[in-house]
Amino acid sequence: MEEENQLVQIRLQKLQQLRELGLDPFAIERYETTHTLDAVQEQFEALENQTVSVAGRIVAIRKMGKATFAHLMDTTGKLQIYLKADEMGERYDLIDLWDLGDYLGVKGFVFRTRTGEITVHVQEFTLLAKAVRPVPFPKEKGDQRWYELHDVEQRYRQRYLDLLLNPDSRQRLLARCRIVSEMRRFLDAEGFIEVETPVLQPMAGGAAARPFVTYHNALDREFQLRIALELYLKRLLIGGIDKVYEIGRVFRNEGISTRHNPEFTMMELYQAYANLEDIMDLVERMFRTIAERVFGRTTFELHGVQIDLAKPWERIRLMDAIQQHTGLTEADFETLERAVLSAEKVGIHVERKDTIGGIIEKVLEKCVAEHLQQPTFIYGFPIDTSPLAKREPNNPRFTRRFEGYLFGKEVANAFSELNDPLEQRDRFEQQYALRQAGDEEAHPYDEDFLIAMEHGMPPAGGLGVGIDRMAMLLTGAESIRDVIFFPQMREG
RNA sequence: GAGCCGGUAGCUCAGCGGUAGAGCAACGGACUUUUAAUCCGUGGGUCGAGGGUUCAAAUCCCUCCCGGCUCACCA
Numbered sequence: 001m002e003e004e005n006q007l008v009q010i011r012l013q014k015l016q017q018l019r020e021l022g023l024d025p026f027a028i029e030r031y032e033t034t035h036t037l038d039a040v041q042e043q044f045e046a047l048e049n050q051t052v053s054v055a056g057r058i059v060a061i062r063k064m065g066k067a068t069f070a071h072l073m074d075t076t077g078k079l080q081i082y083l084k085a086d087e088m089g090e091r092y093d094l095i096d097l098w099d100l101g102d103y104l105g106v107k108g109f110v111f112r113t114r115t116g117e118i119t120v121h122v123q124e125f126t127l128l129a130k131a132v133r134p135v136p137f138p139k140e141k142g143d144q145r146w147y148e149l150h151d152v153e154q155r156y157r158q159r160y161l162d163l164l165l166n167p168d169s170r171q172r173l174l175a176r177c178r179i180v181s182e183m184r185r186f187l188d189a190e191g192f193i194e195v196e197t198p199v200l201q202p203m204a205g206g207a208a209a210r211p212f213v214t215y216h217n218a219l220d221r222e223f224q225l226r227i228a229l230e231l232y233l234k235r236l237l238i239g240g241i242d243k244v245y246e247i248g249r250v251f252r253n254e255g256i257s258t259r260h261n262p263e264f265t266m267m268e269l270y271q272a273y274a275n276l277e278d279i280m281d282l283v284e285r286m287f288r289t290i291a292e293r294v295f296g297r298t299t300f301e302l303h304g305v306q307i308d309l310a311k312p313w314e315r316i317r318l319m320d321a322i323q324q325h326t327g328l329t330e331a332d333f334e335t336l337e338r339a340v341l342s343a344e345k346v347g348i349h350v351e352r353k354d355t356i357g358g359i360i361e362k363v364l365e366k367c368v369a370e371h372l373q374q375p376t377f378i379y380g381f382p383i384d385t386s387p388l389a390k391r392e393p394n395n396p397r398f399t400r401r402f403e404g405y406l407f408g409k410e411v412a413n414a415f416s417e418l419n420d421p422l423e424q425r426d427r428f429e430q431q432y433a434l435r436q437a438g439d440e441e442a443h444p445y446d447e448d449f450l451i452a453m454e455h456g457m458p459p460a461g462g463l464g465v466g467i468d469r470m471a472m473l474l475t476g477a478e479s480i481r482d483v484i485f486f487p488q489m490r491e492g
Numbered sequence: 493g494a495g496c497c498g499g500u501a502g503c504u505c506a507g508c509g510g511u512a513g514a515g516c517a518a519c520g521g522a523c524u525u526u527u528a529a530u531c532c533g534u535g536g537g538u539c540g541a542g543g544g545u546u547c548a549a550a551u552c553c554c555u556c557c558c559g560g561c562u563c564a565c566c567a
Contacts, residue, residue: 065523114525136503139528147504153559254566
């Protein structure tokens with residue numbers, strides 16, 4: 001702590017004075033409260049003139065000589081308190097040792113002031129903890145606030161300040177928590193079992209991404225941090241857990257942007273005996289239920305676009321969507337040469353490592369996605385970018401895979417899962433060839449997983465949802481950092 | 493990785509070659525129902541870091557650090 005900071009010095013001196021008076025706030029362990037701050041407001045009729053005991057942080061003080069008003073804040077809200085000098089005796093002078101940000105417990109009776117504000121008339125108080133560093137609480141009047149914490153860097157690095165000072169940030173981040181919690185509740189009610197699978201993996205698979213690598217001393221070997229949940233959840237499906245899901249952190253060693261954080265949260269689920277259409281229905285139900293429970297509505301607006309999650313999602317075949325928005329047809333992607341030409345025709349830069357499927361997905365991202373504002377399932381993904389999905393029976397270049405889009409952004413990815421171990425082996429071999437050709441993000445060849453599948457995997461539908469992006473879309477966040485409490489930052 | 497913008501008091505910002513400013517917060521004083529309380533007064537800064545140009549740099553130039561946005565990369 002920088003000793004020279006005058007504001008800190010003054011607060012430390014106040015702490016010292018409190019200690020000399022035998023009122024060390026940091027010696028306090030508990031404080032008995034009867035009500036939360038919003039409960040006092042809500043139950044005013046019953047509580048008027050009754051004694052209550054409440055606690056919170058001091059967020060405003062107005063001392064007017066022999067009378068003082070202050071506001072306390074807790075998780076639930078704010079409440080005004082009132083102190084009178086002639087009732088407090090010499091204890092009244094202790095108010096001078098309070099600062100914004102300190103924690104205060106008070107006991108007193110509830111009344112309404114002349115101007116109508118519900119207030120606790122304090123008879124006893126205890127300073128419960130001191131903020132020795134200033135907390136810049138803003139001035140407030142109604143919904144207006146002055147001098148908020150604007151500095152974006154500080155809001156991310158010192159999120160506790162952002163949460164205290166910016167109600168919008170607080171609501172957005174708490175909404176994310178509730179989305180996760182309601183997703184659990186929904187899936188549990190649907191009969192899914194929640195599990196936990198390894199984060200440290202010998203070989204991170206299940207997605208196309210570069211992993212973080214770490215080292216285990218005792219085993220003297222490297223491990224990778226997982227990039228997806230898929231392959232271990234499928235092992236559990238093989239193990240007889242017919243409806244299984246996990247909500248967990250995955251790690252991808254890639255760039256940071258407004259839509260990418262190196263660690264983010266995925267929900268993946270697998271349901272035996274279910275196919276792609278069953279999963280589409282599940283996604284519709286899940287998004288609708290979460291919206292209703294977290295936000296109390298199914299309509300959302302972003303950048304002027306309105307959507308309603310109570311309505312069924314549109315279902316469009318990928319190649320039809322591409323044709324609709326670019327005029328390119330399936331024949332235009334028949335061979336790699338034609339696919340490259342077609343992509344360049346619509347202004348897409350193709351890399352050497354791109355496969356036909358990779359090019360098709362680029363066309364989807366660059367030319368089609370922005371048009372998928374309304375809830376939409378795009379299905380029929382190319383085989384070479386979907387090595388874990390079943391083939392379409394009459395169109396073997398494509399798979400039984402869909403992505404769900406909201407506001408032009410992908411929020412869900414699902415397949416009828418490939419359960420043929422012979423074909424899975426072939427698919428891994430194709431990925432291996434891509435890797436040999438220089439594609440660092442090709443799926444790894446996971447022999448242990450193949451052996452598991454050879455023991456028999458049921459037909460199943462699977463789903464992955466990026467929780468962070470889902471939270472962004474439902475809360476209208478522009479950056480993924482606004483829905484992650486502690487986003488990744490460079491060393492400051 | 494590239495381009496643009498930014499970093500000045502605890503917070504929000506102004507100043508953009510001539511001795512560092514405002515509001516809020518803090519400190520002292522007045523004030524017994526205030527609520528952006530009010531009124532009077534006071535203190536507070538390595539102007540992101542380092543180098544350069546200049547009689548003189550927060551200000552101009554260079555390098556670096558941190559952040560934001562856009563693009564690239566990436567589910």
